[in-house]
Amino acid sequence: MRAVITVIGKDMVGILAGVSNICVEYKVNIIEVTQSIMQDMFAMIMMVDITEANAPFAQLSEALHNFGEQNALSVHIMHEDIFNSMHRI
Amino acid sequence: MLNTNDILETIHMIQDENLDIRTITMGISLLDCSDSDIDKACDKIYDKICRYAGNLVKTGEDIEAEYGIPIINKRISVTPVAMVAAACPDKNPVKFAHALDRAAKQVGVNFLGGYSALVQKGFGPGDYALIESIPQALAETERVCSSVNIGSTKAGINMDAVAKMGHIVRECAEMTADNNCFGAAKLVIFCNAPEDNPFMAGAFHGVGEPDCVVNVGVSGPGVVRAALAKAPDANITEVADIVKRTAFKITRMGQLVAQEASRRLCVPFGIVDLSLAPTPAVGDSVAHILEEMGLESCGAHGTTACLALLNDAVKKGGVMASSHVGGLSGAFIPVSEDAGMIDAARCGALSLTKLEAMTAVCSVGLDMIAVPGDTPAEIISAILADEAAIGMVNSKTTAIRLIPAIGKKPGEDMEFGGLFGSSPIMDVNRYSPAKFISRGGRIPAPLQSLKN
Numbered sequence: 024m025r026a027v028i029t030v031i032g033k034d035m036v037g038i039l040a041g042v043s044n045i046c047v048e049y050k051v052n053i054i055e056v057t058q059s060i061m062q063d064m065f066a067m068i069m070m071v072d073i074t075e076a077n078a079p080f081a082q083l084s085e086a087l088h089n090f091g092e093q094n095a096l097s098v099h100i101m102h103e104d105i106f107n108s109m110h111r112i
Numbered sequence: 113m114l115n116t117n118d119i120l121e122t123i124h125m126i127q128d129e130n131l132d133i134r135t136i137t138m139g140i141s142l143l144d145c146s147d148s149d150i151d152k153a154c155d156k157i158y159d160k161i162c163r164y165a166g167n168l169v170k171t172g173e174d175i176e177a178e179y180g181i182p183i184i185n186k187r188i189s190v191t192p193v194a195m196v197a198a199a200c201p202d203k204n205p206v207k208f209a210h211a212l213d214r215a216a217k218q219v220g221v222n223f224l225g226g227y228s229a230l231v232q233k234g235f236g237p238g239d240y241a242l243i244e245s246i247p248q249a250l251a252e253t254e255r256v257c258s259s260v261n262i263g264s265t266k267a268g269i270n271m272d273a274v275a276k277m278g279h280i281v282r283e284c285a286e287m288t289a290d291n292n293c294f295g296a297a298k299l300v301i302f303c304n305a306p307e308d309n310p311f312m313a314g315a316f317h318g319v320g321e322p323d324c325v326v327n328v329g330v331s332g333p334g335v336v337r338a339a340l341a342k343a344p345d346a347n348i349t350e351v352a353d354i355v356k357r358t359a360f361k362i363t364r365m366g367q368l369v370a371q372e373a374s375r376r377l378c379v380p381f382g383i384v385d386l387s388l389a390p391t392p393a394v395g396d397s398v399a400h401i402l403e404e405m406g407l408e409s410c411g412a413h414g415t416t417a418c419l420a421l422l423n424d425a426v427k428k429g430g431v432m433a434s435s436h437v438g439g440l441s442g443a444f445i446p447v448s449e450d451a452g453m454i455d456a457a458r459c460g461a462l463s464l465t466k467l468e469a470m471t472a473v474c475s476v477g478l479d480m481i482a483v484p485g486d487t488p489a490e491i492i493s494a495i496l497a498d499e500a501a502i503g504m505v506n507s508k509t510t511a512i513r514l515i516p517a518i519g520k521k522p523g524e525d526m527e528f529g530g531l532f533g534s535s536p537i538m539d540v541n542r543y544s545p546a547k548f549i550s551r552g553g554r555i556p557a558p559l560q561s562l563k564n
Contacts, residue, residue, distance in 0.1 A: 110118040
């Protein structure tokens, strides 16, 4: 199963590293990363494969959410299908 | 890979514009639960609901976590209880309401609909007793919702039922006067009631439905308003197009959740209801969409036209996004549950007569409207008759939920709290329709019913 991690917030050192570390910890494979910075707002989108993940989805979601809270970022992980169904016919 | 802007748009819709799945409603047939012994019938009902819906709430929560889309309500609709109650005609049907309430609490759903009777052409066995018991049932239970269908395009309008329901609505309010007359907020009177509606308080599981089914109601007025706000100078053709595109996206999400819920619960997928259902939260209002189209306030002249456009565009956008569309499908205009409607009613821009006109072009009727506590039953009946006539002639559903605010006068406020919001009390026309209502009988089905 693939999921999309989105990170939105003020740019700072270590965002990509922080999220990647969580992915390593939960055995989540990063497939693709795109990021853009508009003025000082940072938006990163990460496509990940969670088939091999070593914890339930809810736990992973909570870990990412906590990372976001600690760093004043909005971090979400959502099933890929939600975007596919909404934007592709 | 997915387009970055598309992903951010979806996140933005959920985080900032209140996009959500309003309800996953499991419809359960109770036809096999009838028994001449009312206690046995109640046990069968309780067991069947617990067996079928035991995992409903958990499944909804799992989907919510995994897909990242809020699913606000998990609910149950059942076969109109009057049909089950017909097997034990001498007993008080309130026992059924208590069994349903216990089952709803056991499985953890916040509302269960179906304490209902379908009497559009006349009262069958069980119907009259059930209708008489509605005020007591709604006062003594917490989660049970009730509805009565008093008319249809095919059958006409049962004026005996209309007269009766005026009294029932009043009694519901009177028996719950110390609880903001909340009993009346759990009772919907229908013309052309849909059998697969997932939205409360009017949900019930129609007789033509399978044994068990999952229906999903989407929402998202905030998303539509935000999309329109980005195009302040668009002409009306473009406005309709924006609404269609947005409704498509909202509905796709509903379709996904419906299919997933159906798969996980091993229950057939019924329909997606394409409704714009507002909440009192800021940014989740249908009235604000109408105002975004260019009205100073909802209720101004032009409101009916804007609502007609909105209602139609929502359907056109949504219908391609889902394999099965049903339920009420359109824009809801509940007064107390919509921040924009509340403001418009408070400042005097929105009147009961304008709301009545609006119900001719939207998906429901006079919904969540508080009227003065001394409104006589025959005036309530006459309001029901007017609304039912609009539904009957236009081959559409009209659903009426009036709350007589016991002890209160026009201009005062009624606080329901939570998703039910608050409402200023709207005055009614005091000229008497008593003679008309007391005649009884049936308004014949209109020519529109002869389609064969």
